[in-house]
Amino acid sequence: MTGGVSRRVIVASALLVLLVGAGFAVLLLSVQDLRDSERQARQAAAVLAAANQVERSVVDLETGQQAFAITGQEQFLAPWQTARSQLPDRLAALERVVADEPAQRAGAEEISRSATSYLRDYSEPLVAAIRGRPVSTPSQAATTEGQRRVDAIRTVLDGLITTERGLSAAAQARSDAAAGRAVVAAATGLVGSVLLILGFTWYLSRAVVRPVLITAAMADRLAAGDLAVRVPEDGVGEIGGLERTFNSMAASLAQARTDLASSRARLVASADETRRRIERDLHDGIQQRLVTLALELRTVQAGLTGDQFDLRTRLDEITDDLGSTLDELREISHGIHPAILSDGGIGPAVRMLARRSAIPVETEVTVTERLPPAVESAAYYVVSEALTNAAKHADASVVYVDVRLLDGSLRLAVRDDGAGGADPANGSGLIGLTDRVQALGGTLTVDSPAGQGTTLQVSLPVAPEEISS
């Protein structure tokens, strides 16, 4: 691939300009030729007309003088008079119209000379001679001389006419050729332009429009969250650059999202681990020591003799206080992290939540396998929060909890028959739960139409190799 799109566009445009320009140039030249031919045709018509006028005058002179010679009456000499007065102008007109044609000029001058000579040297002396005698017939010799002169003039005139017709025919042939060239040039220009424009349009749509449309569609999918989307990087020049930029942008977005997801997952796992450790420390440390103290206290109590009533009562009170303190501590510890979740997994933990719930809970937990701690924790806290909400806010009479493994995911559904109308965006622990679920790549949806109870559904992806029995 050499050159970018813009260079190709420039080359194609230059080609188009060249083709259209050449077509128009040929058309202009042909128009010029046609105008020349038309001028030549007008010239030929003018020459023919002038020649005819001269011929008529000569014929009028000849016939007029003959009629005068036969009749001897002046009235028959009228056409001769007219022709005699018109001839110089007509000859001048003939010489004028052929002034630009060297080939014809000599013929016209010869006609002019011989016609003038005919008038001066033959016709006028003859008419004067006839007037001199009363009635006579012209001599045979004079008549023959007049005929010969007229024929000679006519011959030259015919030659001039023939030559002019030849020039006209040649001009007509050039005109036809020019018209033919114009048609070919116009047709070539038209077809060439159409082909070039079609090709250009096809190229632009293939090299620019289509890749841009594909990239735009991919950008839409990218914006919608499909970060795995990529465009083919086979575009020309700048378009290819655009495609590569788009792909690297999508790749860095995907990388950033992966990094963010891992970071969130690590944060959640770290928080869970901290809670587990605190719970263990409480259990192994303070709780054990307080329990031990309580037992030692009761040992002391058991060793008392019967007459120490006040002391026994006091010890009873302290033992009860210690028991209450231990119960409180146990609840705090349980809230931090439920040991049963680590020991028994999601099934026992969910059923424990059901037993502790203030309202009746029906559980259906088909998961007996152990799942990754993060998944178990997320599932546990979702059920715990949902049960708390159902008891506190929904005024529900029963809650159904369903937990199962399906298609590589842990599916949780918590449904109550309460008031509904819960808004997951409105405070509540659901936002924290959504964060926790999303950190694991899962989804959480809340469906809570007013008056029709609330259904919470969570799906958490679990890889098969992370499941243990």
Add this chain to the structure above:
Amino acid sequence: MLRCAIVDDNRRFLDAARGLLEREGVAVVGTATSGAGAVDLVEDSHPDVVLVDIDLGAESGFDIVARLDRLSPPPRVILISTYAEQDYAELIDASAAIGFVPKTRLSAVAIGNLLRRATH
């Protein structure tokens, strides 16, 4: 006199429990801090009842109950814990133990009640 063994990973608790139960008239024939120690103790002393902590840190009390139950004859076992009974209810039910006593309510009377109930 009722003969009893106690399995727990906390020495101070073992001492306190032994002191209380003996004061209340129960003979504590021995204590163990692990599953293996519990098996040895039961095989050597054949106590009437073994008190097993649910959570020994490194080991699960339920696993120890299962190991003891495979002995011949299997001893009667009572699970003890600082955790609430309802938290572990179904694991306790599923185990071979005859019952559960919270560590804070540990007494000769409580043990006697469970044994009587198990016998009937």
